[in-house]
Amino acid sequence: MSATVVAEHVAPARRVSVARGYRFELVKLVSQWRVRLLVLACWITPALFVAGVSQQDTLPSDTLFGRWMHATGWAGPLVMLGFAGSWALPLLASLVAGDVFAAEDRLGTWRHLLVAVRSPARIFVAKSLASVTVMVVLVAGLAASSAAGGLVAVGNQPLVGLDGRLLAPGDAAGRVLLAWLCALAPTLALAAIGLLGSVALGRSSMGLLLPVLVALAMQVAQMLPLPVAVRLALPGYAFIAWNGLFTNPAQLTPLLIGVAVSLAWAALATALAYLLFVRRDFTNPAYDGSGRRAITVGVLPLAALTAVTVGAVAVATPSTGSGIEQGKVQKSLATAFAHLYRMQTEQLHRPAVTEAQLRTSAACTKSDGQAAQEGAGNDWRCVVSWHLPGVAVTGTAIYQLDITSDGRFVADGDGPKEVNGYFLVRTSTGDAPNPLWQFDGNVDLLDTH
Amino acid sequence: MERRHAVRAGGITKCFGDVVALDGVDLEVTQGQIHGLVGPNGAGKTTLLGLLLGLAVADGGRLEILGKQVGRAFAAPDGVAGFVDGPGLYPSLTARQNLAALAALRGHDARTAGIDDVLHQVGLTDVADDRARGFSLGMRQRLGLAAALLTKPRLLVLDEPSNGLDPAGKRHVHRVLTRLAADGTSVVLSSHRMDDLEALCSEVTILATGRVVFSGPLGKLAAESRELEYRLRTSDARAARDLAAETGGVRVVDDAGIRQDAEVFVVRALIPALDELVAQLVRSGIAVRELAPVVSPLEAAFLALTEPDQQEHQREPQHQEVGR
Incomplete structure (x- = not known):
């Protein structure tokens, strides 16, 4: 006779905790040669670059604080920050966050991961946290290494601010640290856009390139004669607004708006990536991105956020023109x-x-x-x-x-x-x-x- | 005797848009049984295995796994392990690191999780510290099996586990699966290699276009099969051919153009007719030196049940036989 064991009612499978998933994702990321090279590059190259440039006769005076690299070691990390905001940080966001989901598509490991973790939501959280952790380590490396290079090569001297005022070394150090911390916000926004691209576009190289393309578009936008409200409502503005920390009094309002906008982009892009991810059909091995849904779920809400932010900034601040009067x-x-x-x-x-x-x-x-x-x-x-x-x-x-x-x-x-x-x-x-x-x-x- | 079921599925349906992947599929897998899943490409095997692994949710029907009813949420109950569409491995990690990361993911200490043991079971001890990037398909399959074994599963679900395996690797995998089944673990595996299925499985389910066309013991499949072709080697081929031609229910297949060995000929018959032919050969003093199906019963049944052309082809001689 054949009999079945009496069926218990829906017993949820024991899921892997986010903490263990996070550790698993970190192990995978750190095992990649690309990530290891990036970590090494971010912790070593800036020091060599700043120390080398500081010893040259010709300084990069077209870069903010570049003309003071002979005078103080604190100019080096700010030159590096200016460069990083334009190129390095978008590129890092692409290489780390832009690939963290697409890598599983490329390796064909989604099903394996789902069977092991048993929760798409927890996989998403673990992957996001792991990629943000690596990004923070890379940004910290850029900041610490460039500061170390400058201090060793030039020394702990006062820094000339953007209003010509001399900042004591301790004050300069604090503002440099704050400037890098502020740059974390737009970096997180780019990382979130990377996550969204990685989820929405799958193995497509467009997913990997999305943070770089968005950063490039933002830079082009910042070069255009846009109204102040639009300029401040773009997520890349915080890569520029840290300049305001080096005046007296500090130009905090644009900086805070820039940081808040960046964090709002980071939160919304992450939430959209989450929605796309948990709705994904993992049984389809030919899946290669969410296609049209990526546009409706991914792009339109971000465009709406930009519109809302422009309106809010225009209402909350007195400037509507170029702001350069x-x-x-x-x-x-x-x-x-x-x-x-x-x-x-x-x-x-x-x-x-x-x-x-x-x-x-x-x-x-x-x-x-x-x-x-x-x-x-x-x-x-x-x-x-x-x-x-x-x-x-x-x-x-x-x-x-x-x-x-x-x-x-x-x-x-x-x-x-x-x-x-x-x-x-x-x-x-x-x-x-x-x-x-x-x-x-x-x-x-x-x-x- | 009471039998426990590891899987009990009734009327399972699953659609992807307009495509019906599974259409009222029933499946029963007894505890400690190795159950084969056979079908042509697109028959729904991988979809069914995915449901067992908790990768998808059925649109309709009832599914119990290890005594627990599977609900609308993703994820199978504890005790289920395996892979579909190849094992998921991370090429930048070594074999040991892949397993250690999985063990840590499940909250086990990598030192006590039995990693060395499962690597030994699948025959990968020598390459334990090599990166998976350089592994052949067969080695990846074995490492995938080791990853599944690490969880000490009660239901093991494997999709084409023999793909890319060399004879030694196949022996390792067969040994592992047989031992697991003996210890009470149920195994559901899909394969296109009929010899594997016949060597391992006690029962098979044949799927075609999302429907079950056969499910049961291999022996029953052979009994239900239409007539098969058998290769016959005797001490006197000419006399044996004449005798076969005279035996009711037996038809000598004209394969002179392709046959290499003059002592061998091929007959088509059902098993009772074949038994009668053998008896007559023996009575006539003709020694039977070799008697084997040209294709295995499972493969013949597979072709007969899943390919319309083949079904037609199988049907034709039977009709001729009746008419003769």
Whole structure:
């Protein structure tokens, strides 16, 4: 006679905990040569790069803080951050997060993993956490290594901020750390986009490239003359907004908005990836991405988030235009000039003056006053005026400003020669770089102060 | 005698869009039995194995695995292990690391999980510390089996476990599966290699276009089969051929064009007619030196039950026989 064991009611299988799944995913990631090489590269290459560049005669002055790499070791990690935000971090997000799900498709291991873990949701959480962990290790490596390279090669000196003010080494260190922490937010957003691409596009190379393509699109967007509200609503803005930490007072509002937008993108893209993943049919070995569903579930909500964020930023902040206005340009330039003038005074062993005594002001025009006096461009011309105690004559100096759409500017001295017309100044100990010849500055696009 | 069932499925249906992968499939696998699943490509074998492994949920029907009713949620009950569409291995890890990672995933200490033992069972001890990247298909199959064994399953589900195995590897796998079954583990395996199934399985289920066309013991399959072709070697081929031609229910197949050995000829018959022919040969003083089916009963049944053309081909001689 044949009889069946009395069936118990639906007894859920014992699932693997997220912690064990996380460890499993980490083991798999770390066992890959590609990930090992990335970790080594991120922890070693920046130190060599910063130390090497710091010893060169020609500095990368087109990169923010690049012109100060001879002066302090704290400029190196900021140069690296500028480079990383443009290229390295999107690439790392692609190589780690952009492949974490697609790798299982490539290896044909989904069914094996599902039988072992017994929960698509837990697999998703474990994979996401593992890829974020690796990303954080890589970002930490870039930051620590570049700082170490700079400190060893140049030393723990004060850093000149974007308003020309000298930041004590301890203060500079804190702000550098904060800048890298802020850059984690857009990195997480790119990593989440990588997860979404990896889930939605399967083995397709588009899935792997998605973070890089999104980052590239964001960079192009930041170069366009977009309204401030749109600029701030893009997830890559936090890669730029950390500049505001190096002014006094710090330009925190755009930075906080940029970080919040990045985190919102990270959360939404991760949630969308989760929805696509748990709805996936794992019994189909020919599965190669969610196809049309990826567009409706993946792209449309992110577009909606952008629209909502643009509206919220436009309502919450006073700036709707480019944010680069004549008054703000003049104020930023005058402030930076005053701080750097004091630095030059000290180099030349002249009697010390304060910013208050200098009463610096700037008068700027764009396109010789022929066009609207606002917006990015390399056609800003400014005359800076200042006063010295006991001197009746007002000092003046001319600058050509190249202002980019994100508010960053390079002020190029145009005379007189003894103030800002030559890149060296003659001091009692020999020639030294002239801080007033060419310097970087930053216009607060929101100007909430 | 009471028999416990590891799998008991009734009226299982599963569709993928408009495609019906399984259409009212019934399956019973007794505890400690090795059950073969046979069918042409696209018959629904992998889908059925996927249901047993908890990779998918049936659209309809009733499924009990190891005494537990499977609900609408993914994941099979504890005690089920195996693989479909090849074993899932991570090429950047060694064989031992693959197993250790799996053991850790299940909360076992890699040192006490029996990794060395299962590697030994499948014959991979010598390559335990080699990366799976360099493994042949057969070695990957064996490592996949080792991964399944690590969980000490009560139901082992294997999809084409003999793919890529050399004779030594096949012997290892057969030995492992036979021992598991003897210890009470049920095994459901699919294969296109009929010799494997005949060597291992006590029962088989044949699927065609998502439906069960046969399920039961191999012996019953042979008995239910239509007439088969047998290769016959005797001490006097000419006399034996004449005798075969005169025996009712036996037809001599004209294979002169392809036969290499003059002492051998082929007859087509049902088993009772074949028994009668053998008896007549012996009575006539003709020694029977070899008698074997040209294709195995399972393969013949498989072809007969799953291929319409073959069914037609099988039917034709029978009709001729009746008419003769």
